[in-house]
Amino acid sequence: MAERISGGGAPAAAAAVAVTCWTLVVLSLVTFLVADPTIDSNQLFFLVDVVGAAVYGTVAGVVLARRVHPVPIILGAAAIGIGLAALGYGYAQWAAVRPGLPWVDVLSPLQNTAWIPGTLALFLVIPWLVRDHRLDIAARIGLVAGTLVTAWFFWARTFTDVAQVPLLAPVVGVGLVAAADAARRWRRGPVDERVGLGWLALGTALMALSFVPLMLPSTWPGLWMFTPAVHLVVQPFFLGAIFVSILRQRMWGLDLVVSRAVLAGSLTALLIGLYVVVATALAGLLPAGDSTGAQFVAAAAVAVAVQPARMWLQRRVQRLVYGSGTDPGHAVRELGRHFGSAESPAALLEGLAAGVGSGLRLESVVVHRADGAEVANWGRATGSAEFVDLMHRGTRVGMLAVTAPPGETLGIRSRKSLSELASVVSAGLVVVQSAEDLAGARRRLATVRAEERRVIRRELHDGLGPSLAGIRLGLQGVRNLLATDPPAASALLESLQEQLDHQVDGVRSLSRNLFPPVLDELGLTAALEELATGYARSGFDLDVVADVPADIGGQTGAAAYGIAIEAVTNARRHSGAPGCRVEASCGTDGAGLPVLTLVVRDVGRGYDPSGPAGVGTRSMRERADELGGSVVIESGCPTGTVVTARLPLVAS
Template sequence: MALGAFRAGVTQNGPPDCESFWPVSGPEGLTDAGGAYEEERLSERSGGSAGTGGWPVPAGVLAFTSWLLGVLALVAFVAAEPTLDADQLFFLVDLLGAGVYGTVAGVVLARRVHPVPIILGLTGIGVGLAAFSYGYTQLALVRPGLPAVAAIEPLQNTAWIPGTLALFLVIPWLIRDHRLEPVARAGLLLGTATIVWYFVARTYTDIAQIWLIAPVVTVGLLAAADAAWRWRRGPVDERVGLGWLCLGTVLMALSFVPLALPPTWPSLWMLTPLIHLAVQAFYPAAILVSILRQRMWGLDLAVSRAVLAGTLTVALLALYVVVATALARLLPAADSVLAQAVAAGAVAVAVQPSRMWLQRRVHDLVYGEGRDPARAVRRLGARFAEAETPEDLVSELAAGVAVALRLESVSVWRSDDTDPVASFGNPTGHPTTVELIHRGAQVGRLTVTAPPGETLGSRSRKSLDELASVVAAGLVLVQATQDLDAARERLSTVRLEERRVIRRELHDGLGPSLAGIRLGLQGVRNLLRTDSDAAVRLLESLQVQLDHQVDGVRSLSRNLFPPILDELGLAAALEELAVQHARGGFALDVRAQLPARVDPYAGAAAYGIVVEAVSNARRHSGADGCRVEAVCAATESGGRQLTVTIRDGGSGFDAGREAGVGTRSMRERAGELGGTLVIDSVHPHGTRVTARLPLTAS
């Protein structure tokens, strides 16, 4: 059969049907794919309609047969060296369908037994036979005498029919994870009857095209309506992706409408294959969206996002070339090569914006906003602004990362926590972990899971790493806010304890003493008239008591914040402290190597720590003195640090003893400045208190 006659007959009587699996993404934010699969895990799902396990051997036979037919068809076509023509788009679709349908059917059927992959495999074999029949027929035109030409030639017009029509007349009724309802059973029978009617009537009768196409379109739209109803009202766990299945079924049914139009319509010979090429590039992926995204029949496959984006890009480029070539042929042009080149260039310029727009949409659907890190960071910045509390901030960041990169779940963890700080979504797959690094230190980790049926590609991982820095900054900010709140609470506690100490000193020391002096003065008043000498002796005793209390008040004031610390600095204040304790018989060996002026905040904290540590040594160590060292030195990071060490030779430090008010006060003073305080025992005996305080000025 001549090429023109064959394709003309196909245009009038029905298209060859060979779908190519390209990944797509739906409005639910769901992405699926075909063509190249990467198995990650298998999970059982109760209540499914499929059997447990798969059919590896039949799956391999289906895949191998489909590919073998496609390869043989291509070899025969190339060997025939036919003149290239736009009608050969049908042959290209057949080849792609044989390879893709066979591969998908083999991968799925090897894991789970179900009618859907079996139908896909038979479709791959059917379109493979149609492609082989066409290639073999073309080869027979240039090499007469090939065997079985008469038996093989009709397959190009018939072999594709059962599988292709079953794609949208039967499969939509079968994509579910529970028993078929009466409506689904009726639809299944109706779809099967329509396929039989179309095959028999088209092959063995001359019935008008309208009576061939009308039942196909009608039953196809009924299958789409059922998918739409289940998408809106069906079981919740089966709704995912059914919107795309509905849309794909509608498009497949409507793609048969041009076959009922008069063949004399202009450009119909090219319009029909282009429509089927576009629709059938979409519909197989819609089937997989419903299967893989729901993990239907216990099937759990995953495909890399890089494969999705690459496959879609190749498909768009191919479609771009096809459309540009077709439009160039349709445009009026002179016979000169220059005129044809100008016409082709004009078409390319006209189609290029559409291709660029589609490619951007592809990356949006596959990678989300992660394809543009700046855009994703702006989205996270908006999430920052919407947060009202620190906890809300981390939650908003987790949600922002999930939405920007189209992830199933995102969890933010601190380094040592066993529970996440914030979570978004419910993980069902294996998580991917990214460390949260801030200023070279790990502050937490980010765990994410891709939607079912997907794995994160290199681009998604790169975008995730870039967004992780924003999440790390947010986590540090939240931690700093919480630390500040805790520091405020601790500061309030310390101040309250200091006030209690002052109250105790006033109540238990100064108060009773002043009351005693008051009673003594009353006694003096009574003695003045009767015994003046006794009154004088009593006044002298009261004066001694009053001087002692004055010294106590001054000592309390100096311990809180001595004037000399503000006037002469930390070194002079420590020397004065040594003089005061020496009067009471406790020796302080002060060794201070300090600049003339020390950061006042660090100086006040260091003095308070020394006062408390010396008081503890005097009361509890049993020693008659201690050594105090204060040094300012540079740190490895380039800053400066004040180190204060108080060491005694007493009984040592009991690490198991509960910390008292004084010990907590020392730790709080150091912590408020971002410093550290360590208390330990030293060999052979004694206790050492070491405080390291960062300096902001020197």
């Protein structure tokens, strides 16, 4: 990677440059106003010089205070030179109405010479230097060419009578070459240097072309006003292009932030100034009549003619600063397009982040879940982020982190548009989370089904299978004993009969545990009582207290029965207690929705929350999660374990 240019700031020099420029501006305006000259093209060029000295001097001071670099030094020198030219003109005008002023011979010539080096260096030299790496061979050649042309123009304009076309043609030509190089770097240069170079290329080209009217015959109508008006508009634009390139790239380590509102206001003020200049010029070209009404109609016609252009430019300025945030409908349509074209939930959020970022002209957009996990991002953040909560039905579902482009801050309008678009991103995040929850439920359902299959396989393989094999061997023994020892054969048959009856009971018990018929026929209460009867035969007492309607949903009843079986099984295996209590009741939750509450409690050893969760515990929770319910396992008071399941009677 190329070596980056570095260096410290010079606050004292920066202050000196700014103070000098503004002092020259004030002195120029005072001498000009005291002289009170008539309006002509020279006054308009004087206005160009005053504006240039104030603006260039301020920007040069701001940048030079943070970084010593040829660009702010040239800007400062240009501002001082332009300020001296303005002072020279103002002082000359004052001397014309008040003869005998001192230093006229020194200050008056400055109006024709002092502006040349700095003004030409703006677009012949500076564009080659606006970069954050060492100059390549092309930049060095361009820098030398720009310097030579600047020196040539100063010498020829000051000491010779060269015609305007050969005098200005090299200036325009080298300026356009500098613009072309900036455009080339914008398209194909280092990625970290491209931001803002498009504006620099455009500004450089406009600065070069603004000297073309000076090559035209002065007799052309309106040229006396058109030429300075073009310079008055183009020079601040060019300076803004330089500033944008520097700030957007945080060039030379600058981290200066400019509010979008300030940027929008500056551009709008520039448009207003352009509007006033054009309207005044057109009004001046209209013939003056004797009637005040005729003059009013003429002024109205000028306003009507220029107003559409001003509105068109105003919309472009707003779009430039705020993006589609000025048109929420457009931004929402753009986000809606991502909703319809997304191929996956992840692509949906990525598209929404890109839509918000491009629509509001942001540097980066990151979508976070409520837990802080990042789920989508667009762009690359280089500055501090601003956060917007993503809300859905009054609940915070996530957060949007955005950064403005380097050198900018989000304005009130951008924040308002961002809060409006956040609702669309919230809906997208909810869709993605719902899709992930559905996928998770499917995985859990597959896990439960696989576990149930393993239980059935284990019961068949370890219980029923070996038992049937033993009965088969016993029958073979009966066959062998029938002829030789009938009493023994009869006794063996009775033993095999008992084993067969036991296996039949085991198959029925397995069937009932999976989904007992009584649950469908008589409801959950009857199924729990039947379960208690079965456990009583094995010596484990099950106290059932249930008050549940028989017509509750099949899914809810099946889930409650499965949770009861797992909880009772765990109590029998691990609690050491002689029995447990099962309670089932219907009620409502905090939101007033109907729920089924199942409580299984014992007075055994108690529950160790630090221990690993077994298959039965996971199965209980998965059954509850499938319906949107919950299972809580905690220690009893004073001893034992309490399992509490709350299941919605309408599956969520």
